[in-house]
Amino acid sequence: MSLAKRVPIFLLRLLALGATVTATVIMVTAHDSAQVLNMTFEAKYTNSPTSKYFVIINAVASGYTLIVIFCPSKISLLRCLLVLDMIVTLLLDSSISANLAIGQVGKYGNAHAGWLPICNQVPKFCDHVTEALIAGFVASLAYFVILLYSFHNVFNLLTVKP
Amino acid sequence: MSLAKRVPIFLLRLLALGATVTATVIMVTAHDSAQVLNMTFEAKYTNSPTSKYFVIINAVASGYTLIVIFCPSKISLLRCLLVLDMIVTLLLDSSISANLAIGQVGKYGNAHAGWLPICNQVPKFCDHVTEALIAGFVASLAYFVILLYSFHNVFNLLTVKP
Numbered sequence: 001m002s003l004a005k006r007v008p009i010f011l012l013r014l015l016a017l018g019a020t021v022t023a024t025v026i027m028v029t030a031h032d033s034a035q036v037l038n039m040t041f042e043a044k045y046t047n048s049p050t051s052k053y054f055v056i057i058n059a060v061a062s063g064y065t066l067i068v069i070f071c072p073s074k075i076s077l078l079r080c081l082l083v084l085d086m087i088v089t090l091l092l093d094s095s096i097s098a099n100l101a102i103g104q105v106g107k108y109g110n111a112h113a114g115w116l117p118i119c120n121q122v123p124k125f126c127d128h129v130t131e132a133l134i135a136g137f138v139a140s141l142a143y144f145v146i147l148l149y150s151f152h153n154v155f156n157l158l159t160v161k162p
Numbered sequence: 163m164s165l166a167k168r169v170p171i172f173l174l175r176l177l178a179l180g181a182t183v184t185a186t187v188i189m190v191t192a193h194d195s196a197q198v199l200n201m202t203f204e205a206k207y208t209n210s211p212t213s214k215y216f217v218i219i220n221a222v223a224s225g226y227t228l229i230v231i232f233c234p235s236k237i238s239l240l241r242c243l244l245v246l247d248m249i250v251t252l253l254l255d256s257s258i259s260a261n262l263a264i265g266q267v268g269k270y271g272n273a274h275a276g277w278l279p280i281c282n283q284v285p286k287f288c289d290h291v292t293e294a295l296i297a298g299f300v301a302s303l304a305y306f307v308i309l310l311y312s313f314h315n316v317f318n319l320l321t322v323k324p
Binding site for chain 2: 041042043047048049050078079082083086089090093094095096097098099100101102104105106110112113114115116118144147148151154155157158
């Protein structure tokens with residue numbers, strides 16, 4: 001693949017790396033506590049399996065992106081890379097959706113199920129989760145564009161070939 | 163594309179169609195009620211934005227799959243189809259993850275947030291949600307395999323071309 005085609009993907013991977021590392025760090029350091037009925041209620045990412053999943057997937061995506069950026073990619077690896085990129089995109093998409101769903105209950109609650117919102121008690125934690133979700137979304141979007149661009153390049157190879 | 167290459171994709175699309183229609187119907191018809199403290203508590207998919215999102219995405223995926231199955235696909239549309247397939251896969255993945263996250267809270271609750279499980283009160287509803295999630299997962303998996311198979315075919319075209 002020519003250098004001109006590699007640069008946009010390289011930049012997108014850098015963006016994705018920054019976003020997944022940011023999402024992981026913000027989520028892991030998110031912490032707030034509140035006094036409810038004389039009991040201290042602590043909010044942190046380990047309280048919910050969804051947040052733990054989000055942290056794991058973003059950390060894995062960071063590691064994967066780092067490896068891909070610094071390892072020279074051969075044309076023979078293109079097929080394998082495309083599949084791995086797709087899996088990472090799906091995992092990021094899944095972790096954001098799950099975390100967003102729980103965040104929505106945290107913010108608005110669910111009156112039908114009797115689940116009360118918690119964001120008014122631990123606003124700092126909720127702000128951090130929102131920031132982590134935005135970073136995760138940026139990473140997911142970067143990977144989506146990487147996939148689209150890779151498709152585009154592969155199809156162009158098809159049409160350019162004599 | 164040769165018939166031999168089209169048949170597996172056709173069968174996978176049929177499987178995906180069956181799964182998304184099943185997921186939509188099961189989720190829409192899922193209903194249960196319970197008496198809690200002299201109040202009737204009704205569980206249905208419209209109670210949660212996540213379930214509504216799940217129903218909408220599965221219905222959209224059903225419509226899309228139906229169109230793709232019955233419209234003759236030209237080779238020129240392959241690029242467009244691959245991108246649309248990827249978007250549908252991402253949307254299905256997202257809707258399942260979000261619904262699974264809420265389902266997990268419904269089943270086990272979250273003691274930290276003070277959210278009680280509801281599945282012991284409305285077991286029929288929870289069983290339906292589980293079935294819908296399984297159907298959704300089958301559809302998502304079918305679309306993932308369609309994508310992998312499409313990649314494989316495109317790369318083969320690249321290597322076969324003189």
